[in-house]
Amino acid sequence: MSNLKEKQFYDIIENAFLKSHHGSSTDDTIIDDRLNADFIKICKSILPSVNEFDLNWALMNMRKQGKLGSVTTKRKRCDHTDYIHASEIAARLMYDRHNLSIDRVLCHSVHRKEFDSIANSIAPEIPAYLLRKAALTLRKTRRLKPELVIRIASWNKEVLELPAGKVVEALNLVPKQPGIYIFRDNTGYLYIGESMNLRGRIAKHLDHSDRKSLAYYLWKNGVNDITIEIHAFDPKSEGRFTPNRRAYESDLILSRKPKFNIQP
Numbered sequence: 001m002s003n004l005k006e007k008q009f010y011d012i013i014e015n016a017f018l019k020s021h022h023g024s025s026t027d028d029t030i031i032d033d034r035l036n037a038d039f040i041k042i043c044k045s046i047l048p049s050v051n052e053f054d055l056n057w058a059l060m061n062m063r064k065q066g067k068l069g070s071v072t073t074k075r076k077r078c079d080h081t082d083y084i085h086a087s088e089i090a091a092r093l094m095y096d097r098h099n100l101s102i103d104r105v106l107c108h109s110v111h112r113k114e115f116d117s118i119a120n121s122i123a124p125e126i127p128a129y130l131l132r133k134a135a136l137t138l139r140k141t142r143r144l145k146p147e148l149v150i151r152i153a154s155w156n157k158e159v160l161e162l163p164a165g166k167v168v169e170a171l172n173l174v175p176k177q178p179g180i181y182i183f184r185d186n187t188g189y190l191y192i193g194e195s196m197n198l199r200g201r202i203a204k205h206l207d208h209s210d211r212k213s214l215a216y217y218l219w220k221n222g223v224n225d226i227t228i229e230i231h232a233f234d235p236k237s238e239g240r241f242t243p244n245r246r247a248y249e250s251d252l253i254l255s256r257k258p259k260f261n262i263q264p
Helices: 002-021 026-031 034-047 053-065 084-098 102-107 107-124 126-142 149-155 163-171 198-206 212-221 242-256
Strands: 160-161 179-185 189-196 227-232
Touching: 002 026, 002 034, 002 053, 002 212, 026 053, 026 102, 026 126, 026 149, 034 053, 034 189, 053 102, 084 107, 084 126, 084 160, 102 107, 102 126, 107 126, 126 179, 149 242, 160 163, 160 198, 163 212, 163 227, 179 242, 189 198, 189 242, 198 212, 198 227
Parallel strands: none
Antiparallel strands: 160 227, 179 189, 179 227
16 A cells, blocks of 8 residues: 555545544444444445455554544443453453454454354343443453463364353263363353363362362352353363463463452
8 A cells, every 4th residue: 555545545534433433432433333334334435345344443543553633532431340251251252262352353343243242141231332342441451461372372272162051961062182161150250270181170070079169159059150161272282281281271360360269
């Protein structure tokens, strides 16, 4: 793209934003479906061949790079306390599945819907806009840092989500591979562990876990609302070595703070 064409492109993005944001921020113009539809429509009337992601991504980066100049916007303050855990789980799962930052997820219509689906499964009463905004709050406060991404890149990680109730009925859904497992429900992360044999280890947790606090929680609440997130590694990869899995496990515990890894 020549300098002239690049300038023209960014001028179109800026003008579309100014016509569509109605006093809202660039972030809100991307995550609010109505505002985003208006922004995309204006852009597409001039740039019909440019896809929605590239238009949203350009707008987001123009704001980060200070290319939008001085624009007066309304600041919307929201208390995300009751559901921010749902946004965190969805954002981290999108990163684990697709290696996508939350910014890239929210700029892409398909990935944004996948994020919404995960977050809404945990906090079904919360509008998608608020869940997206909570995810951006996590990013801005540096609470979505990557976890040993470079180290596990060669481990051929496969990410699975399994309802605990189904696992009880069909344990063979869980691979016998080495890996990490994460118990969570609609309150957030419960417990993170590692094993050389995921199937065997998870079976023990579901049958009177040796982690007393987790065992009591499962006994008291049952397993129907529990999801088990599995990060299974290639048995021939570096993930077969216990110190490597424990390093990854420790990193996840440090960042995600599951309640029963902290409690005795």
